Amino acid sequence: MKGKVIKYPQENINTDLIIPARYLVDINPQFLAEHCMEDLDMEFHKNKNNLQATILVSGSNFGCGSSREQAPIALKATGIELIIAPSFARIFFRNAINIGLPILQFSDIDAFNSGDLLDIDFGKGVIENITTSKSYSFSKFPAFLQKIIKVHGLINFAREQIANSEEGS
Numbered sequence: 823m824k825g826k827v828i829k830y831p832q833e834n835i836n837t838d839l840i841i842p843a844r845y846l847v848d849i850n851p852q853f854l855a856e857h858c859m860e861d862l863d864m865e866f867h868k869n870k871n872n873l874q875a876t877i878l879v880s881g882s883n884f885g886c887g888s889s890r891e892q893a894p895i896a897l898k899a900t901g902i903e904l905i906i907a908p909s910f911a912r913i914f915f916r917n918a919i920n921i922g923l924p925i926l927q928f929s930d931i932d933a934f935n936s937g938d939l940l941d942i943d944f945g946k947g948v949i950e951n952i953t954t955s956k957s958y959s960f961s962k963f964p965a966f967l968q969k970i971i972k973v974h975g976l977i978n979f980a981r982e983q984i985a986n987s988e989e990g991s
Contacts, residue, residue, distance in 0.1 A: 823924070823944070824952075825876035825903055828869060829936045835862065835880055836887030837914065841896040843888075854892050855899035867900070869936075876903040879934045883907075885914025894918040904942065906931065906949075919967060922975035928960050944968060 838861070845857040859866035869875075878897065884907040885893055894917045897905065905918065908929040918925045926942070928949065934940065938953040947962040963971070970979045 823904060823942045825940060825942075826874050827877045827879050827934050827936055827938045827940060828866075828873050828875035829879040829931070829934060830859075830862065831879075831881050831931060832862075833881035834883045834886055837885055837890045837893040837911075838887055840885065840893040841890065843890075846890065846892060849892070851895050851899035854896035858896040858900050870900065870902075873937050875936070876901055877940055878902050878905045879931050880905065880907045881931065882909040884910050885918070886911040889913040889917070891917045891920070894921055894923045898923045906934070919970055920976040922971055922973070922978070924971050926960060928958065930958065933958060944971075 839859065840862075841854050841858055842861050845854060848854070863869065884905065893914060898921060903924070905923070905925045906928050907925070908931060909927060910918070910925055915925060924944070926949075933951060933954075933956065935953075938951055941950040941952055942948070943950075944962065945968075947960050949958045949960060950956075951958070962968070970976055973979050973982055
């Protein structure tokens with residue numbers, strides 16, 4: 823996966839900052855995307871679009887707070903294809919994986935700046951910062967989590983598992 827970075831180095835960016843509760847009246851992902859991150863940065867969409875960013879880099883404990891599944895849905899609907907942070911709240915981690923939004927735990931977020939172009943090889947566990955010509959290793963996900971992400975979420979993964987088991991019957 824290749825993409826450009828938009829960086830919010832703050833720690834503890836909670837789900838209410840990702841998608842404020844006042845917008846949970848509609849489950850449409852595009853509606854949620856319109857309001858994503860606005861309480862943290864009113865210029866989020868403008869900045870993300872100017873950078874052509876698809877990778878969000880953030881501080882530790884990203885996605886803490888309430889367990890709203892709309893938070894990763896809103897981010898994904900904005901065009902974010904990957905989130906890199908030193909740590910994630912457990913429920914956010916699970917919700918992101920369930921919808922097929924890759925997240926990557928990587929502690930040295932100082933290695934990346936907004937606008938950097940990254941190339942991530944999930945199979946090898948390598949991030950290449952093309953902008954700075956530096957490479958970094960990360961702990962790979964177990965194969966089953968990689969598969970869930972590859973097929974764009976837990977529901978698709980389950981459907982594939984069921985189809986495979988029916989073929990084997």
